[in-house]
Amino acid sequence: MRIRIGDVAQDDVARVAGVSQKTVSRVLNNEPNVRAKTREKVLAAVQSLQYHPNLSARSLASNRSFLVALLYDNPSQSYVMETLTGVLDACEPRNFGMMVKPLDSNAPDIAERTMSLVHKRRPDGLILTPPLTECGELLRTLKDRGIPFSCVLPHDPAENIGVTMDESAAACEITSYLVELGHRRIAHVTGRMSHSAAKWRLDGYREGLRLAGIRYHTSLVVQGQFTFSSGVMAARTLFASRKRPTAIFAANDEMATGVMWEAAHHGLMVPNDISVCGFDDSPMAEQVWPPLTTVRQPNRDMGRIAADQLLNTLEGGEGHMRTVPYTLCKRESTDSIVA
Amino acid sequence: MRIRIGDVAQDDVARVAGVSQKTVSRVLNNEPNVRAKTREKVLAAVQSLQYHPNLSARSLASNRSFLVALLYDNPSQSYVMETLTGVLDACEPRNFGMMVKPLDSNAPDIAERTMSLVHKRRPDGLILTPPLTECGELLRTLKDRGIPFSCVLPHDPAENIGVTMDESAAACEITSYLVELGHRRIAHVTGRMSHSAAKWRLDGYREGLRLAGIRYHTSLVVQGQFTFSSGVMAARTLFASRKRPTAIFAANDEMATGVMWEAAHHGLMVPNDISVCGFDDSPMAEQVWPPLTTVRQPNRDMGRIAADQLLNTLEGGEGHMRTVPYTLCKRESTDSIVA
């Protein structure tokens, strides 16, 4: 039981077109030095025979797989799906395939596991997403072995190709927005602090306070883990404090949703009793009540751009580190303090 | 710029092991007729040389790709991710790779698009997820051309291999649960009626009513689209009716969340003013307030099982249609009517 394709080979196309196999190959690969007339004949034969190149043969001969691998270790299913879709957006028109590989960023042998994938499937390059981009050992291994890769939001954008976003500026902006609404006791629920994103967002929060002349209080900062339940826990801590904040900025939407969940559980109305905002603009941001004020990170675009940078280098061009803009999404979960 | 592997070939292993290349191939493919001693020698050589087989060469020679393609057209990112993860669970240990392919189930040329993928990437088989399993033309094309495929929740389980679940029974059970809680005016928000799942769930709802001796009222059934916003709209319709239902069973969690959203918007308390339940047990079910009563569909398991059935047939074994059990998840979004 096996898929059998027409089994038309370049050979057959060549015969029909009245040229050599090599010429068919040239046309198919858009190589120069083919007369327009010859090209046409070949293309016509390809068409009439319904010829489809055999990628295995091409890979074997050229020692390339025309495959990229997307590596991830992110609890957010929507994040991974958006990124994956973006990578596919980039791969499709350039005739590359994509493999996906979930990895545990805390595994001590993560570099070996990655190399095992590289040996088995031989992707031409890799795309790393946070928090895998934080694994120094992994990045070093890939660089040492000369394996091309591209990063989404790496710790050090200057040293990699891929895509990044000014998360600190975004976090600063959303904090400033809370200030504009009249809030002064603004709490922050951080992400897992080993992730750069958590640091960037905390930095932005502090900068937002500084710009408004509001003192930074560690009592208003609670550590989360980027998960829903850590948002619930953080909110519990904050609600128990003597002087409750009037607004909470959670470092991602998942935690912000947890904060809202706990607020409801605690009998607090959002935004009347407390304003809540998040970060990412994941689908849930619009599906909770009230809709969540957040920062939109264009994950699909970022996946596409990261993949494009990688493909550029694979095709002999140049890969860069691109920066995408963010958008502040003002919704109903935040309100003016003197409503 | 290209990944270069050690480039150890079977040839090299054969030389080191002191056997022929064919024997190395036999050992690697677990073929019979190799002396234990010989096998050991080969394995030792493989180990010492860090040999990794070249899949392209293997594919070219054997005319198999060792690849399956997961086809989807589902708006729920968590659904796709869970299924994909399940498929990966099955592929990993059997050394198959997975491609993913988003498709538009409404495209008139869906069969051609699929065949185009088949011609380009030559997967050994396909895995179809709803609603692609509803595309008669696609299924027919695949069968006609002898392309192996496996289905998740196909319209007609008896005619395919893969995995299914008794959705009607599950819908009946959750309806009965509402009845147990004392509800009699129970509304249903259907999914997109062209999907079998929508029909099965509606059937189960009707059966649940019938078992309780409650008459079926079309005024209590509103058409949705399986989307969040269609849930919002449906709730709006139901809340506007003269006699509001005391409970709403939405055909999936996405719509149930929309119903809850609209309830909040409308100033109705869940579950005090109205009970709401869904179907799927997607991650959001536990993240909304109050947590959503729903039916758990084990999507990851289903992905794994569907893939396993396909791989069985690809490896010369038998593929079956498996049935997985569901679980009723009782949470706080539903309550007794005389609380």
Place this chain on the structure above:
DNA sequence: CTGAAAGCGCTTACAG
């Protein structure tokens, strides 16, 4: 139980 030969369908390297 083992091996020598041919061939899968391409690209590379070279020649003209």
Place this chain on the structure above:
DNA sequence: CTGAAAGCGCTTACAG
């Protein structure tokens, strides 16, 4: 601008 030859690293089909 075009082509003949060799070879990529495996498996298949056959022989012993």
